[in-house]
Amino acid sequence: TIGDNLMMSLRTSPKTVLWDPKQRDKSAIEGARAGNSLDSTQAVWLDPGLAGLDTIEDINDWWYELVKSVDGEDVMFQRMVTDRINPKERPKLAAEIVALRGEVYEKLKEKGLDKVVHRFDPDKFNPALALGGNLMFAAPLRNISQAGLASERRFLSMIIDQGLAEQGVAISQTLVETLHQTFGRDGTDHPLFTALGIDEELYEQLVDIAMRRRNKGDAALSEDEFSLLLTVPFAFTAEQIGPGFPETFKQEILAIRKHQGAAMREMAKDLFVPISPENYLPRLTILENVLYGRISAVAGLQADLVMDLVLEIFKEHDLQKDVAVTVFDVPTSIAGANISQSFQERASFSRAAIKRPDILVFNQSLAGQDAEGFRRLRDRLGNLLPEMTQIYLDDHFSHPEDFDIFVKIRGGRIDGVAQSETPNQDDSISDDxxxxxxxxxxxxxxxxxxxxxxxxxxxxxxxxxVKKGEKIFSMGQPADAVYLCLSGKGELYWTETNGTKLHISSVEAGRLIGDLAVIMNEPRQLDFSATEDSQFLRIGADQFRSVIENDRVILLSLLRTVSGHLTGAAELLRAAGLHIPREDAKPNPPVQDSQL
Known part of the structure; x- marks a missing residue:
C-alpha cells in the first residue's frame, strides 16, 4: 500500500518477536533456505521513535504537516475523496461522512448544484446507478465481477422470476454490439474503453456470445453464456448505456422495486447493502457517500464546483486530514502506475522527510513548484525541521540569492560558488x-x-x-529609458492643443512605465509627471532592450501586459473623453499601450 511505502523509513528492524511454534510463517522458512534474513515479515516493524514520535497517531499528524509544507493537502484530499474506504476499518470517519449528508445537500441546493447530482431517492430511477442497484435500491458490499455475478444462480433466478430476463438480455445485446462497432477487437487499449472497466478477455467473450445470439438465437447459448450476457446491465449505468436503455424498462424496474425490493434485498443481503440515509455504502467513494448520490456524467465544470463545496465543508468540520490519511490504505500497482506523477513526488518527499533526516536532498523533484512555491517549501521545512540541511539539485533556479550557498556545476566541474552574507555597510557599491x-x-x-x-x-x-509636480517625460520626446516606480505616485495624461490635460492613468509603486515606446523605438505618446514626491529606478533604453531581446520570459510577460492594455484601451479613451476618429478621418497620435 501507499502507507507501506510512506512508512518504509520507520521500519528498519522487527520490534516484536512472532510466536510461531508451528512454523506457519512460511516466509521465515524460505528465508532460511535461501540464506536471507530470518526476521519475520509478520512481526511489527514500525518504530515511531525513529522520527522522535510515540504513536501511529503522532505519525499521521506529522505526515500531514509535511504534506501541507508542499501545498499538498488539497491535492491529497481530492485524490482520496474520490476513492473508497472500508467502513469497518475506519468506522468513525464513515459515521462522520454519513452525518454530513444533510448539510451537503442543503449547500448544494443553495448553490444550485443539486441539479448535477443524481441523489438516491427510493421513488426515482437513478441513471448513475447500475441496474442491479436500481432494482433493489441497494449497493454492493464488495467488488462483484460480471463472472462472479453470473455464478450467483440464486440472484439470477430472482431476476428471471421478476420477468426482467428478456429485456435485460436485449439491452445487453444492444450494448455489446455498440461497443463492438465503436472499439472493434483492437481498440481495447483506448482510454474511453478502459474507463468502462470491462476486462478485455471478458469483452471478447461477450462479443462472441452476442454475435452468435444475433445469428442463431438464444438456443445457440449455453446456460452459463446466457447468464453472463444477462449480467451486462448490472455492470453499467443508464447514463453509460445511453439511448439503448429504454424508459419503459426504467418504469418496470421501479414497479418491481416498490413491490419486491425489500424481499430481494433480503435474498441478496450477502451481496448488497440497502441504500438508506444511515448506511455507509462501502463500494461507493467518499464523495459519493457524502453526496448520497453520484455526479452526473454531463456535469462538466460544475463537477469541480461540487468538489470545491465538499472540500469547504470537510475543512469546516476539520475532517480534511482524516480523509487524506486514508491514502495509507490504497494499494499500489507495479512502479506506482495507478498513482499520478505529482502524487508520487509528494509521497516520495514525505517518505524521505518523515524520519526527520539530518540532510534532505531534492534531486529535480517537485518540478511543478514555481519560484514562490520553492520559497514557501524552504521556509516551511526550515520551521518544521530547523536542524536539517536542505540541498536542491536542478538545472535552473529563479532566485539563487535565496540560498545560503549556491554552487554552479558545468560539465562536471564547479563553475562558481556564491554564499549569502550580511551586507558590509562599508561596501556601499555592492550594497547598492x-x-x-x-x-x-x-x-x-x-x-x-x-x-x-x-x-x-x-x-x-x-x-x-522626482519631486511633486516634476515632469519625467513629455509627449514627442525620444524614449530614452524605462521607469520602475518604487514609491510615490505619478500621472499619465494627454495634453490637447489648447493646453487641456486629460487624465489617462495613475501610476503607483511596482508599475513599469515607458517600456513599449523603448521596444518600438518611437517617441513618447503621453506626458508623465509626479503627483507626489516619488522614487524610480531608471533603466536606459539600450540596456533594457539588450536584456529583453535575449529573454523570452520577459517578452511573453510584456506581450501579456500589452494585450491587456489593448483590450481596455478604447474604454479608457472614452472614459477620458478622447475623440475616437472615423476611418476616413485623420487619426490622432496613437496612444502608447504600455502607458495605458
Missing part, C-alpha cells in the same frame, strides 16, 4: 547593487528573469528621485 537586485527580483515582470539578466538590469539601473 544588492538593493537594486532585490527590487528587480521582487518585481512581478522581472521576477522570472534569468538571474544573470536580473543582475544586468540591476547593474544598469539608476536611482531616480
Amino acid at each position: 547593487l544588492r538593493r537594486k537586485l532585490r527590487i528587480i527580483a521582487g518585481n512581478e515582470m522581472f521576477g522570472n528573469l534569468d538571474p544573470r539578466n536580473q543582475r544586468l538590469l540591476a547593474f544598469a539601473a539608476q536611482w531616480f528621485p
Whole structure:
C-alpha cells in the first residue's frame, strides 16, 4: 500500500518477536533456505521513535504537516475523496461522512448544484446507478465481477422470476454490439474503453456470445453464456448505456422495486447493502457517500464546483486530514502506475522527510513548484525541521540569492560558488547593487528573469528621485529609458492643443512605465509627471532592450501586459473623453499601450 511505502523509513528492524511454534510463517522458512534474513515479515516493524514520535497517531499528524509544507493537502484530499474506504476499518470517519449528508445537500441546493447530482431517492430511477442497484435500491458490499455475478444462480433466478430476463438480455445485446462497432477487437487499449472497466478477455467473450445470439438465437447459448450476457446491465449505468436503455424498462424496474425490493434485498443481503440515509455504502467513494448520490456524467465544470463545496465543508468540520490519511490504505500497482506523477513526488518527499533526516536532498523533484512555491517549501521545512540541511539539485533556479550557498556545476566541474552574507555597510557599491537586485527580483515582470539578466538590469539601473509636480517625460520626446516606480505616485495624461490635460492613468509603486515606446523605438505618446514626491529606478533604453531581446520570459510577460492594455484601451479613451476618429478621418497620435 501507499502507507507501506510512506512508512518504509520507520521500519528498519522487527520490534516484536512472532510466536510461531508451528512454523506457519512460511516466509521465515524460505528465508532460511535461501540464506536471507530470518526476521519475520509478520512481526511489527514500525518504530515511531525513529522520527522522535510515540504513536501511529503522532505519525499521521506529522505526515500531514509535511504534506501541507508542499501545498499538498488539497491535492491529497481530492485524490482520496474520490476513492473508497472500508467502513469497518475506519468506522468513525464513515459515521462522520454519513452525518454530513444533510448539510451537503442543503449547500448544494443553495448553490444550485443539486441539479448535477443524481441523489438516491427510493421513488426515482437513478441513471448513475447500475441496474442491479436500481432494482433493489441497494449497493454492493464488495467488488462483484460480471463472472462472479453470473455464478450467483440464486440472484439470477430472482431476476428471471421478476420477468426482467428478456429485456435485460436485449439491452445487453444492444450494448455489446455498440461497443463492438465503436472499439472493434483492437481498440481495447483506448482510454474511453478502459474507463468502462470491462476486462478485455471478458469483452471478447461477450462479443462472441452476442454475435452468435444475433445469428442463431438464444438456443445457440449455453446456460452459463446466457447468464453472463444477462449480467451486462448490472455492470453499467443508464447514463453509460445511453439511448439503448429504454424508459419503459426504467418504469418496470421501479414497479418491481416498490413491490419486491425489500424481499430481494433480503435474498441478496450477502451481496448488497440497502441504500438508506444511515448506511455507509462501502463500494461507493467518499464523495459519493457524502453526496448520497453520484455526479452526473454531463456535469462538466460544475463537477469541480461540487468538489470545491465538499472540500469547504470537510475543512469546516476539520475532517480534511482524516480523509487524506486514508491514502495509507490504497494499494499500489507495479512502479506506482495507478498513482499520478505529482502524487508520487509528494509521497516520495514525505517518505524521505518523515524520519526527520539530518540532510534532505531534492534531486529535480517537485518540478511543478514555481519560484514562490520553492520559497514557501524552504521556509516551511526550515520551521518544521530547523536542524536539517536542505540541498536542491536542478538545472535552473529563479532566485539563487535565496540560498545560503549556491554552487554552479558545468560539465562536471564547479563553475562558481556564491554564499549569502550580511551586507558590509562599508561596501556601499555592492550594497547598492544588492538593493537594486532585490527590487528587480521582487518585481512581478522581472521576477522570472534569468538571474544573470536580473543582475544586468540591476547593474544598469539608476536611482531616480522626482519631486511633486516634476515632469519625467513629455509627449514627442525620444524614449530614452524605462521607469520602475518604487514609491510615490505619478500621472499619465494627454495634453490637447489648447493646453487641456486629460487624465489617462495613475501610476503607483511596482508599475513599469515607458517600456513599449523603448521596444518600438518611437517617441513618447503621453506626458508623465509626479503627483507626489516619488522614487524610480531608471533603466536606459539600450540596456533594457539588450536584456529583453535575449529573454523570452520577459517578452511573453510584456506581450501579456500589452494585450491587456489593448483590450481596455478604447474604454479608457472614452472614459477620458478622447475623440475616437472615423476611418476616413485623420487619426490622432496613437496612444502608447504600455502607458495605458
